[in-house]
Amino acid sequence: MTAADSKIWRIIDLIKWGEDYFKSHNIPNARRELEWFLGNILDLKRIDLYLQFEQPLSQAELDTFRSFVLRRIKGEPFQHIIGIAPFYGRDFKVTESVLVPRPETELIIEILKKNGRVGSVLEIGTGSGCIAVTVLLENLADRVIATDVSKSALAIARENAERHKVSQISFRHHDFLQDDISSTFDAVLSNPPYIGVSELSGLQPEVRDHDPRQALTDGADGLTFYRQFARRRALLNEGGCMLLEIGGEHQVPALEKIFQTAGLNLTIHNDLQGIPRVAEIR
Ligand code: SAM
Ligand code: GLN
Numbered sequence: 001m002t003a004a005d006s007k008i009w010r011i012i013d014l015i016k017w018g019e020d021y022f023k024s025h026n027i028p029n030a031r032r033e034l035e036w037f038l039g040n041i042l043d044l045k046r047i048d049l050y051l052q053f054e055q056p057l058s059q060a061e062l063d064t065f066r067s068f069v070l071r072r073i074k075g076e077p078f079q080h081i082i083g084i085a086p087f088y089g090r091d092f093k094v095t096e097s098v099l100v101p102r103p104e105t106e107l108i109i110e111i112l113k114k115n116g117r118v119g120s121v122l123e124i125g126t127g128s129g130c131i132a133v134t135v136l137l138e139n140l141a142d143r144v145i146a147t148d149v150s151k152s153a154l155a156i157a158r159e160n161a162e163r164h165k166v167s168q169i170s171f172r173h174h175d176f177l178q179d180d181i182s183s184t185f186d187a188v189l190s191n192p193p194y195i196g197v198s199e200l201s202g203l204q205p206e207v208r209d210h211d212p213r214q215a216l217t218d219g220a221d222g223l224t225f226y227r228q229f230a231r232r233r234a235l236l237n238e239g240g241c242m243l244l245e246i247g248g249e250h251q252v253p254a255l256e257k258i259f260q261t262a263g264l265n266l267t268i269h270n271d272l273q274g275i276p277r278v279a280e281i282r
Contacts, residue, residue, distance in 0.1 A: 097152035099215040118186035129157030147174035191245035192225035242281040
């Protein structure tokens with residue numbers, strides 16, 4: 001697809017062309033990402049792309065498509081390009097101020113669902129707000145307090161709460177490592193920054209160069225937030241639990257030590273790929 005090309009490009013042509021092009025650049029899920037791009041540019045749902053697959057794109061639409069494709073092959077995640085990321089089947093606004101929601105984080109929602117509805121939830125480090133908003137949309141709690149140390153992340157989280165019309169969330173600017181919290185909760189949820197600072201260089205460029213550094217790493221060994229959660233057991237009401245996302249097998253021995261030394265019970269839940277992903281603390 002060159003600039004001088006006066007050929008008419010239909011939706012179906014672009015999907016076919018783009019799939020080969022993305023695959024030659026080692027981009028997995030090529031077709032799905034192209035559907036996101038075209039859906040976003042043409043304001044069409046995925047199914048409508050295929051119902052209207054012979055619709056030609058205007059020159060302006062083609063220019064946008066071309067710029068999206070170029071950004072993608074330079075390593076920008078598709079979610080940042082279209083400004084939207086899916087989480088638990090719903091769309092959330094994302095910018096460079098928030099971590100792109102990850103499918104494995106949905107396990108926190110699944111466990112909460114299995115454990116049964118609760119009254120109050122505290123979420124530490126809400127980012128885009130995807131966990132807090134989903135908890136309410138899935139009717140898993142009466143009310144949620146969601147915090148973040150990043151004011152620009154909180155602004156996006158508030159927009160996502162409005163977008164999904166949930167009002168039972170209160171967002172607080174708060175530093176979990178410094179500031180106190182006086183209330184108690186039935187459940188404390190968090191996907192904290194758990195990547196050790198020495199592991200940052202080994203991350204995929206999509207993650208390392210586009211997610212906020214403050215969302216990825218604690219600047220130390222990746223365990224700082226878990227130590228703080230172990231000290232903050234008084235946040236839990238009688239019978240309450242913490243559900244904390246973790247980085248995988250390599251963290252499990254250290255987590256056992258941290259929580260068992262604090263006299264707490266730890267259960268590890270694996271994600272769909274069989275990787276230890278959520279620590280349930282009681
Ligand atoms: N909950 C979102 C999700 O699962 O997609 C975002 C999780 S992201 C891994 C971690 C979040 O913790 C970031 O939004 C970051 O700004 C926030 N954070 C980092 N340090 C923090 C601190 N000291 N206190 C509160 N939040 C913090
Ligand atoms: N799960 C994210 C990743 O793999 C990291 C998010 C985090 O540190 N909590 O990059």
